[in-house]
Amino acid sequence: MMWHGKTLSVVLPTYNEKDSIRACINQFFATGVVDEVIVCNNNAADGTSTEVAATAAREVFEERQGYGWSLRKAMQEASGDLIVLCEPDGTFEPLDIFKLLAYAQDFDVVFGSRTNSQMIWTGANMGWFLKWGNWAVAKYMEFLFNSNSFTDVGCTMRLIGRPVLEAITPHFTIGDSYFGPEVMMLCLWSGARCIEIPVNYRERVGESMVTGDLYKALRLGTQMIGLITTFRVMTWFGMGPRTLRGVFNGQTRVNETHLKNMPPSSSE
Ligand SMILES: Nc1nc2c(ncn2[C@@H]2O[C@H](COP(=O)(O)OP(=O)(O)O)[C@@H](O)[C@H]2O)c(=O)[nH]1
Numbered sequence: 001m002m003w004h005g006k007t008l009s010v011v012l013p014t015y016n017e018k019d020s021i022r023a024c025i026n027q028f029f030a031t032g033v034v035d036e037v038i039v040c041n042n043n044a045a046d047g048t049s050t051e052v053a054a055t056a057a058r059e060v061f062e063e064r065q066g067y068g069w070s071l072r073k074a075m076q077e078a079s080g081d082l083i084v085l086c087e088p089d090g091t092f093e094p095l096d097i098f099k100l101l102a103y104a105q106d107f108d109v110v111f112g113s114r115t116n117s118q119m120i121w122t123g124a125n126m127g128w129f130l131k132w133g134n135w136a137v138a139k140y141m142e143f144l145f146n147s148n149s150f151t152d153v154g155c156t157m158r159l160i161g162r163p164v165l166e167a168i169t170p171h172f173t174i175g176d177s178y179f180g181p182e183v184m185m186l187c188l189w190s191g192a193r194c195i196e197i198p199v200n201y202r203e204r205v206g207e208s209m210v211t212g213d214l215y216k217a218l219r220l221g222t223q224m225i226g227l228i229t230t231f232r233v234m235t236w237f238g239m240g241p242r243t244l245r246g247v248f249n250g251q252t253r254v255n256e257t258h259l260k261n262m263p264p265s266s267s268e
């Protein structure tokens, strides 16, 4: 299969997606570029394993409850050169993998964003509050790191190259729902070349457990702001993941010839 000589893994955490996970997995395989799909069953709804067993995906299990724990386990089990993270709840479009891959030519990490109003479908759980909340937290991170543009901190759909994944993995601390921005900050801090692109965001199949109500969303937003502030203040004072700092500055460009004339990244 492969994509420009690189193997591709898709990782899916699952908790409450029994009715949508099979279609999601099959759609990823149908793209023709996916070598393996790893599903991490995080004490998921009864019947989930039966659905996964009906596909070519590999199921692994994580007991520790939480979005972060689940994704961390799934990524650890993935063997591809490129790792695509997604949710099997029908909100993301598996064909958007080609958008991530197009940018993976030039970047080490490609983050999705769900806040572009042209790509928010009718019924999607991305109303005014969630859209601007995600945007505001992303801008806060962008400002503190003086990075290129970010407009979302909670989009699971993203692509990470193996060298970057291996470098940041030892520094993961979050097992909860706010694992997403931790990955973003570690990538930025490593000096990896990162970009964010809009992806489709649709109505969910089944109930959202993370951002389903305003209280949960507010609490999550507060946790994210706390995490970002703590990380940035720690790194300002020479603490935090010191050994990760700038390890990828200009090193992992996918295609050196093609990128000869590119501007230097902001961290150089
Ligand atoms: N709620 C919840 N989601 C989990 C857990 N472990 C893994 N996940 C996954 O986290 C993702 C996000 O959850 P979801 O309910 O869709 O929240 P939303 O995307 O904010 O609407 C889904 O793919 C879940 O399968 C968990 O313990 N609780």
Ligand SMILES: [Mg+2]
Pocket (backbone or CB within 6 Å): 087, 089, 091, 204, 208
């Ligand atoms: Mg979801």
